[in-house]
Amino acid sequence: MKRGLQYFFSKQRMEIFFLKDCVQGFQGEIRIVKPGFFEKYLFPMALAYQNLPGYRRRLLPNLDEEKLENKIQRRKDIKLFQQKIAGIHLEFVRPPKFSNPSLLKDPIDDKLIIEEVQQRFKLQITKNHLLSMVNKITTYGQFTLQIENFYSPELQDYTTFQITIVTKKPIMKVQKLIDEVATKDEQNKDENKEKQDQKVVKQGKEKETQK
Numbered sequence: 001m002k003r004g005l006q007y008f009f010s011k012q013r014m015e016i017f018f019l020k021d022c023v024q025g026f027q028g029e030i031r032i033v034k035p036g037f038f039e040k041y042l043f044p045m046a047l048a049y050q051n052l053p054g055y056r057r058r059l060l061p062n063l064d065e066e067k068l069e070n071k072i073q074r075r076k077d078i079k080l081f082q083q084k085i086a087g088i089h090l091e092f093v094r095p096p097k098f099s100n101p102s103l104l105k106d107p108i109d110d111k112l113i114i115e116e117v118q119q120r121f122k123l124q125i126t127k128n129h130l131l132s133m134v135n136k137i138t139t140y141g142q143f144t145l146q147i148e149n150f151y152s153p154e155l156q157d158y159t160t161f162q163i164t165i166v167t168k169k170p171i172m173k174v175q176k177l178i179d180e181v182a183t184k185d186e187q188n189k190d191e192n193k194e195k196q197d198q199k200v201v202k203q204g205k206e207k208e209t210q211k
Helices: 002-009 035-042 055-059 065-086 110-121 172-210
Strands: 014-018 030-033 048-050 089-093 103-108 137-139 141-152 157-168
Touching: 014 035, 030 035, 035 048, 048 055, 065 157, 089 110, 103 157, 110 157, 137 157
Parallel strands: 089 157
Antiparallel strands: 014 030, 014 048, 103 137, 141 157
16 A cells, blocks of 8 residues: 555546545545645545545445535535626726716616626526615716625525625726717718708799899
């Protein structure tokens, strides 16, 4: 056994299995770890053993493989859910109110936020989860809202988490382009009107000449 241990310790990574449930893994779970971590912590604490041929079955004869797979899958689901709720960031670009540039022309309400979260993050939140939002968002800046009593199938429990809302003004270049297009449209309308007026005047002169 010592020769086997020395052989595996000589590598940068080694394959082990856990002898019991612990912070690092579940009983029977096979993992790849650094030899030093196994030698100095897992093995002395009787938490894991090298995954040598036949040893896993010999040391854990009553291991339920299906139950182990379910526990590992649930851990993955929980991790994915935690990553999802940790990165909920919604950004809304809104033009300012003409009478007060510090205010949004179109305020952000709870209905819009719920739709965005449902579509982008696939979380079926409702108005009952968004109790922290008392009023509409009417100003520019960053806001934190709390989602309360949300049931997560991954956690198999109710949880509370936060989402970040950011409201911004349109980028000046874009706004300038919009203004230029609008100005050009007005100029085209004026030119078309002028041409139409000239045409009417010309037709009137032609009629007078014919008389």
